[in-house]
Amino acid sequence: MKSLVISAHPEPKSFNARLSSTAQRLLRERGHEVRGTDLYALDFDPRERGSHYHYRRDPDRFFVQDEQRFNHDGGSLPADVARQLDDLLWADLLVLQFPLWWFGVPAILKGWMDRVFVYGGMYSSRRRFDNGVCRGKRVLLSVTAGSSAEDCSPTGREGDTRLILWPILYSLHYVGFDVLEPVILYGIHGAHGGEDPRERDAHLAVQLSRFEQAMTTIDRLPTVPFNRDEDWDERGQLKPEAPSYSPFIRHAPPF
Numbered sequence: 688m689k690s691l692v693i694s695a696h697p698e699p700k701s702f703n704a705r706l707s708s709t710a711q712r713l714l715r716e717r718g719h720e721v722r723g724t725d726l727y728a729l730d731f732d733p734r735e736r737g738s739h740y741h742y743r744r745d746p747d748r749f750f751v752q753d754e755q756r757f758n759h760d761g762g763s764l765p766a767d768v769a770r771q772l773d774d775l776l777w778a779d780l781l782v783l784q785f786p787l788w789w790f791g792v793p794a795i796l797k798g799w800m801d802r803v804f805v806y807g808g809m810y811s812s813r814r815r816f817d818n819g820v821c822r823g824k825r826v827l828l829s830v831t832a833g834s835s836a837e838d839c840s841p842t843g844r845e846g847d848t849r850l851i852l853w854p855i856l857y858s859l860h861y862v863g864f865d866v867l868e869p870v871i872l873y874g875i876h877g878a879h880g881g882e883d884p885r886e887r888d889a890h891l892a893v894q895l896s897r898f899e900q901a902m903t904t905i906d907r908l909p910t911v912p913f914n915r916d917e918d919w920d921e922r923g924q925l926k927p928e929a930p931s932y933s934p935f936i937r938h939a940p941p942f
């Protein structure tokens with residue numbers, strides 16, 4: 688099994704960095720061949736833009752998907768993207784490690800997706816969802832949130848964090864991954880939390896062991912259910928008899 692752990696956190700001494708190194712160690716102990724990518728250490732540029740491309744199909748106007756496909760097909764993708772894409776296609780299992788920032792993924796990770804999920808290489812109108820390029824590969828999101836589990840629950844003040852992750856989960860499904868149920872660790876904050884350092888360390892130790900438990904049982908983690916290709920009619924609408932797995936795609940809008 689080949690595993691790739693991608694980490695999106697600026698601080699090498701952070702809890703996220705610890706989770707990332709723990710994931711790599713535990714996967715190696717399970718016999719996986721592991722590659723680790725620290726997007727900040729690489730100074731990965733998350734901004735997709737024309738100047739990344741030496742060769743342009745249209746030098747006058749930057750059409751992102753056109754240039755991605757043109758450069759993918761011509762073997763002239765930007766070197767940093769080509770390396771990331773190689774790693775991605777090499778791996779059977781992808782772990783994305785990141786803190787929840789403003790109810791979403793940090794910009795560096797969002798930009799990694801914008802640039803590395805290359806049109807023509809990672810997806811096209813014919814190669815997506817059940818027929819996606821990453822079919823047969825698994826992905827796990829490992830997320831830390833500063834807020835408590837209660838605040839991040841469906842009735843909590845921060846909103847339903849599991850639901851907030853839907854756009855990234857769906858993007859990964861779009862390119863064909865089997866998406867594992869995310870591991871979300873709550874109440875993770877630095878010194879600003881104002882707690883007693885011993886209480887904070889005890890809380891982090893409990894969360895770390897939750898994470899270790901998830902990593903050591905990764906082959907038994909449930910997958911997130913999504914509609915299959917046959918659940919859509921010719922207008923791209925969910926068929927009446929098809930199941931609905933999320934408020935994002937539903938039969939009758941509740942509000």
Ligand SMILES: Cc1cc2nc3c(=O)[nH]c(=O)nc-3n(C[C@H](O)[C@H](O)[C@H](O)COP(=O)(O)O)c2cc1C
Pocket residue numbers: 696701702703704786787788789790791831832833834845875876877
């Ligand atoms: C820019 C920024 C935005 C944040 N937004 C959220 C948020 O939307 N929800 C939340 O629960 N925590 C939020 N936090 C707290 C982080 O999730 C928390 O600091 C992080 O998970 C702790 O992990 P670390 O110790 O490895 O940095 C935010 C922190 C920063 C710096």
